[in-house]
Amino acid sequence: MERQRSFSLSLSLPLKSTLLLTFFSLLASSLLIFFSFSFWIFTSTPTLILQQTHLHFNSTPTTPLTVQTLPGLVEPADRTDSSSKDSILIGALFEERGNATGSVEWTVLQQVPEEEEDEGKEDDDDEVQERMADAVTAANDTVPLEIREEAVKESGRCDLMNGSWVYDEGYPLYTNATCPYIDEGFDCDGNGRKDKSYMKLRWRPHTCEMPRFNATSMLQMMRGKRVVFVGDSINRNQWESLLCMLLGGVKDRSRVYETRGRKITKEKGNYSFRFVDYMCTVEFYVSHFLVHEGKVRIGQKRVQTLRIDKIDHGSSRWRGADIVVFNTGSWWSHYKTKAGINYYQEGSMVHPRLDVSTAFRKALITWASWVDSRINPRKTRVFFRSISPSHFRGGQWNSGGHCGEATQPLDLPPSEEFHEKNAIIRDVIRRMRVPVEFLDITSLSEYRIDGHPSIYGGGGKSKRRQSSAIQDCSHWCLPGVPDTWNELLYVHLLGSRHR
């Protein structure tokens, strides 16, 4: 159409005009190419690594300093020093100077780690500084983090993962009475749990303040988008938490509904809630392993196997999301994977025996290549939530393990128990073409032995549950710990709104 018009136009015009026209259209298209290239550069470099940034201010600021988080920070996989490895956001150093010119100078200390394989992502300092300058401007109107100056002067960085749980009267953000989406397994309050402090704790990083969750601005960021959670029941836990948190920003509750009228239960795996006023959906698709759970005939018997080389059949429904949060982890246990004996399948081969870490890595690589080939990083923000810690004391989940006596968080995160799987996830993510943001909730959640349903996860069956030996020390009460995970998700989204 366009072409035809310009063609007929040039025919009716003198030669000179034709040349002029050609010149301008050439100019226009090269400008277009230039801009789309710049845009591509800009959008395709979110894995840029800036571990630490120095801020030199030439004045003594009277207002709190704000810094902007950088999109898509990925840390090196080695985890000897957990403070730097666990931080998903940059550390920023504020140095006060006696002068009053107010100029800002960014010094990049460390960038792209050696392992970064994509040469295209190498940036020179000028470009980095430019982007940092953009970030400063953006910080002005998003104000994602408020640095506590005294603390920063001591530690020199803002590490969101380094913090503690503090009592906050402003919590919880919702209750079982204001949110109808808490399913009975997570509704500890409704199931008779008497202590309440587990829902009144706020995660407080030592060197900065996390912005308070604002449902309205979260919904504004989600306008017109599909937000999708894919994973196991702990991702359902987080997804329900987000639904409840978002309801706080909705005036007319009747304008939020499940698109097929489904009620949330443990059994069904597909849900899509529509927030009509924001034209967005918040969806959940169950996938315990992210790869395909299949059946194969061995001799006379059909046995269940896990196709670690094949993505879950539900994957077509994950495509086209604008924000997607994946997880897998809890099901990779000896018990649920038949101890790795005749369970893991690749092609037509069923491994007689395979250890869970190897299988986990292979499955993640299968997932990663699906993401790399099917997801457009310009459309979709991809998150992977780290392993959610469980707290079974004195036994396993099925052998009398318990957590029900805890009403306070632990003093210290107790273990390295969940770190091996996290290290595998980080390692796989680091090699991907599509940038994946690692939502690291493991260590902050490790304190929260008090946050599980324990005997209050049973709902209607609570009498039986309360008298049986089985406690739920792996899921989380709502309101509760997953609310904080969503606050972190919110910080991530705020941090790169201007990308």
Ligand SMILES: *[C@@H]1O[C@H](CO)[C@@H](O)[C@H](O)[C@H]1NC(C)=O
């Ligand atoms: C956490 O921050 C505190 C205070 O800023 C500091 O003393 C401590 O070393 C940090 N811990 C880690 C693991 O980084």
Ligand SMILES: *[C@@H]1O[C@H](CO)[C@@H](O)[C@H](O)[C@H]1NC(C)=O
């Ligand atoms: C103050 O600013 C002047 C010039 O603007 C500079 O030479 C001096 O080093 C600065 N002093 C400090 C403490 O930064």
Ligand SMILES: *[C@@H]1O[C@H](CO)[C@@H](O)[C@H](O)[C@H]1NC(C)=O
């Ligand atoms: C931030 O906003 C204030 C006004 O709100 C403006 O004076 C200042 O120049 C802005 N700073 C930056 C770095 O954009």
Ligand SMILES: *[C@@H]1O[C@H](CO)[C@@H](O)[C@H](O)[C@H]1NC(C)=O
């Ligand atoms: C919510 O929890 C309270 C206890 O705090 C309980 O009395 C009430 O029945 C629960 N409501 C629902 C709808 O479950």
Ligand SMILES: *[C@@H]1O[C@H](CO)[C@@H](O)[C@H](O)[C@H]1NC(C)=O
């Ligand atoms: C939440 O965000 C909205 C829109 O950005 C803003 O109008 C409102 O004042 C914010 N609420 C709070 C409590 O900050």
Ligand SMILES: *[C@@H]1O[C@H](CO)[C@@H](O)[C@H](O)[C@H]1NC(C)=O
């Ligand atoms: C999800 O929906 C798809 C298509 O509607 C269906 O094929 C699939 O079985 C559903 N999965 C679950 C777990 O409900």
